[in-house]
Amino acid sequence: MAKLIRNRRVVADNWLLLELGAGGALPPVPAEGDVIVPLTVWLARRDALAVRLGQTGVWLDSNEGAETVAADLRRLPLIAVRFAAFTDGRGYSTARLLRERYGYSGEIRAIGDVGRDHLLNMQRCGIDAFALREGEDAEGALQAFEELPASYQASVVEPQPLFRRRVAG
Amino acid sequence: MYIYDEIDQKIVDQRVEQFRGQTQRFLAGKLSEDEFRALRLRNGLYVQRYAPMLRVAVPYGLLSSKQMRMFAHIARKYDRDYGHFSTRQNIQYNWPKLEEVPDILADLATVQMHAIQTSGNCVRNITTDHFAGVARDEIVDSFVWCEIIRQWSTFHPEFNWLPRKFKIAVNGATSDRAATEVHDIGLHAVRADDGAVGFRVVIGGGLGRAPMVGHTIREFLPWQHLLTYLEAALRIYNRHGRRDNIHKARIKFVVKEHGVQRFREEVEAEWLQLKDGPNTLIQAEVDRIERRFTRPAYAKLPGRDxxxxxxxxxxxxxxxxxxxxxxxxxxxxxxxxxxxxxxxxxxxxxxxxxxxxxxxxxxxxxxxxxxxxxxxxxxxxxxxxxxxxxxxxxxxxxLGMATPNIGLLTNIICCPGGDFCSLANAKSIPVAQSIQERFDNLDYLHDIGEIDLNISGCMNACGHHHVGHIGILGVDKGGEEWYQIEIGGNQGEVRPGMRASLGKVIGPSFARAEVPDVIERLIECYLENRDSEAERFIDVAHRIGTEPFKDHVYGKADPQSPRRRRQLAAS
Structure with a gap:
């Protein structure tokens, strides 16, 4: 099983990530087990997927925003947000919108080009699970959460900006 | 000066340690070249032509004598005994050693300084009027608002990996001395009839290879909503800015592609979702920030001496x-x-x-x-x-710092250029020097009057050549350095009524040695055409257009030029 960080712990990953086939062909979805399907698959077959044995999550590519699944959130135990490259920051907005605007409380998982130095901001935007890219040291990456403990902004993990926390304190 | 409190200090100290860890992992081979590049850039560290370059933030250009002494210390201890002040109101060191940079940052942190977000695709140093707080035409003290935005933008979790860099400028006076119309976002303080403070929001300006003057997307944004509005605009940009082409990735291209009207609607719609949320500013915070600024204890003095x-x-x-x-x-x-x-x-x-x-x-x-x-x-x-x-x-x-040339031809804005910068197509410093040497007669300089001459060594336009009254751009032609000349650019409403404008190229480019002659011809043409000493170069350039200048420079000059006519009439 691949290693995953979830809620700041290294855990085994039981989810199978399905990709689109060549030319965007929809992949077959196994009848059992937990799977994360591409958005296109979800949109095309969500009613069929809802009755399969095993859980079904969806993954959003960098250009697929939170609004694409906003109506389905209660049926989705997991939404993965793909970072095509760590420099592509769209996923941060996607995660934040899922949490703050649409009130999503299931797992949001970062997939793709996910490395240690990006975990902190991802977490602040509401991502709580991280499928690290190849070659990353998952145990070592946990230290990243200890960096920069103080912050100015409101975020998913700290809903009040510092200036309101100061007044309250 | 804004004086840090414990939390401000902690945030900077934390960053030093985080960056030290990143540097160590890189030096130990645990962090790839590409990844470290992106991480070090957002801490102001470039690897340049000959050595790394470290850009240290001077937030909104304000610093204390103690901080200035730290700059001197860093120049002596870690560099070649000098620093370079940039057009972003920052200081750059051209010769630090990569492995020593964490130590430089630790030294800086002892005087409440840092290199946070001085580069990279994130919100950069907030810039403003260098006469903030003392200008007679002040509407608000822009430093306070710059500091509020600085804190909001420092390690913003959502906007740390934008499509491209993001520059915000704030103007708190009637005149715009901060070139706000050529920034990604320009904020102009406005006072409503009832005295309430707000901001006019200008978006989508910028220099670089596709220079554009920004568009006003909101005439009056009450100050309470400053951060939620910025958050909305940045979110639209983060989501819709182009990531497939670095040359079309600035927010100005989103504004252009969507059109101003649609872009405005998108920002306003997003803002309605954020408006009145936790990021809404409160008076207590504005007061707190204001109180943390030291203020000069002015003596009561007569207005004349x-x-x-x-x-x-x-x-x-x-x-x-x-x-x-x-x-x-x-x-x-x-x-x-x-x-x-x-x-x-x-x-x-x-x-x-x-x-x-x-x-x-x-x-x-x-x-x-x-x-x-x-x-x-x-x-x-x-x-x-x-x-x-x-x-x-x-x-x-x-000290050699009393050259009486502010606003005059030799007060040249100039990027480091090909002498240092790996992006440059051509050198810029020797061009500036040859122009300064040519125009070394003070009486003549004063006679020419106010003029901005700006030089960039490449189209990234760090020397702001598009908004120079005369702009010089270094270009590469088959491996050789050439210089393109523009006239008619204007950095903004330094004088009320004259908005920012972009220069127009006068014609084919020149060899470096020809540049001082060309400038001299442009000045001649201006002097011939001005109606009085009060009419500046830029005024003439806007009134008569580029053609007469072009003709005078490229030798198609009409023998019956005004000066010639005057000479004939006199003889």
Whole structure:
């Protein structure tokens, strides 16, 4: 099983990530087990997927925003947000919108080009699970959460900006 | 000066340790070149032509004498004894060692300084008017608002990996001395009829390879909503900015592609979702930030000083300096003084550690221990008593910082260019120097009057050549350095009524050696055509257009030019 960080712990990953086939062909979805399907698959077959044995999550590519699944959130135990490259920051907005605007409380998982130095901001935007890219040291990456403990902004993990926390304190 | 509290300090200290860890992992081979590149860039560290370059933030250009001494210390200990002030009001060191950078940052943190977000695709240093807080045409003290935005933008979790860099400028006065119309976002303080403070929001300006003047997308944004509105605009940009083409990735292209009207609607719709949320500013916070700024303890002084008037009458050199480098102040008996870093023979914006230390001393003795860096790459003592001006002038002269050229042709804005920068197509510093040498006659310079001459060594436009009244751009033609000349650019409403404009290229480019001649021809054409001394170069360029200048430079000049006609009439 691949290693995953979830809620700041290294855990085994039981989810199978399905990709689109060549030319965007929809992949077959196994009848059992937990799977994360591409958005296109979800949109095309969500009613069929809802009755399969095993859980079904969806993954959003960098250009697929939170609004694409906003109506389905209660049926989705997991939404993965793909970072095509760590420099592509769209996923941060996607995660934040899922949490703050649409009130999503299931797992949001970062997939793709996910490395240690990006975990902190991802977490602040509401991502709580991280499928690290190849070659990353998952145990070592946990230290990243200890960096920069103080912050100015409101975020998913700290809903009040510092200036309101100061007044309250 | 804004004085850090414990949390501000902690945030900077944390970043030093985080960056030290990243550097160590890179040096140990645990972090790839590409990844470390992106991480070090957002901490101001480039790898340049010959060595790394470290860009240290001077938030909104304001610093204390103590911080200036730290700059001198860093220049001596880690660099080659000098630093370079940039058009972003920051300082750059051109020769630090990569492995020593964490130590430099630790030293900086001891005086509440850092290199956070001085590069990378994130919100950069917030810039403003170098006369903020002292200008007679002040609407609000823009420093307070810059600091509020600085805190909001520092390690913003959502906007740390934008499509491209993001520059915000704030103007708190009637005149715009911060070039806000050519920033990604420009904020202009406005006071409503009932006295309420708000901001006019300008989006989508920028220089670089596709220069554009920004668009006003909101005439009045009440101050309480400043951060939620910025958050909305940045979110639209983060989601919709192009990531497939670095040359089309700035927010100006989103504004252009969507159209101003649609872009405005998108931002406003997003803002409606965020409006009145936790990021809504509160008076207590504005007051708190305001109180953390030290304020000069001004003496009660008369608005005029007879001794000063007598010295001005008696000494032409002092009078010239006073005319160009001394600026009006809102407090009677005080003036703001520009220390020119544009002495002929020295790269524009450069200062040695000895100069930095000496300037810090001047600030302590003459200006309440504070300094500013202007986007025109000069240093400013903002609070000098009129009674001290003559003594200060004497000391500035000894330091080579009293060149009386502020606003004049030799006050050249210039990027580091091909001497240092790996992006440059051509050198820019030698061009600046050859122009300064050509126009070394002060009387002639004063006769030419106010003019902005800006030089960039490549189309990234760090020298703001598009908004120079005369702009020079270094270009590469088959491996050779050539220079394209533009005229008619204007950085913004420095004088009310004259909005920012972009220069127009006058024709084929020139070899470096030809540039001073070309400038001379442009100046000749201006002098021939101006209706009075009050009509500046830029006014003439806008009135008569580029054609007459072009003809005069490229030799198609009409023999019956006004000057020639006058000469004929006289003979």
């Amino acid at each position: 007879a001794a000063l008037d007598a010295l001005l009458a008696a000494d032409t050199a002092f009078r010239h300096w006073h005319m160009r480098n001394v600026h009006p102040h809102k407090v009677p008996g005080y003036a703001a003084v520009t220390l020119s870093l544009k002495q002929t023979g020295v790269p524009p914006g450069d200062a040695t550690s000895a100069q930095l230390d000496a300037v810090a001393d001047l600030a302590d003795r003459y200006s309440f221990g504070e300094l500013r860096v202007s986007h025109e790459q000069n240093l400013i003592l903002a609070d000098v008593a009129l009674t001290d001006l003559h003594a200060l002038w004497g000391e500035a002269k000894k």
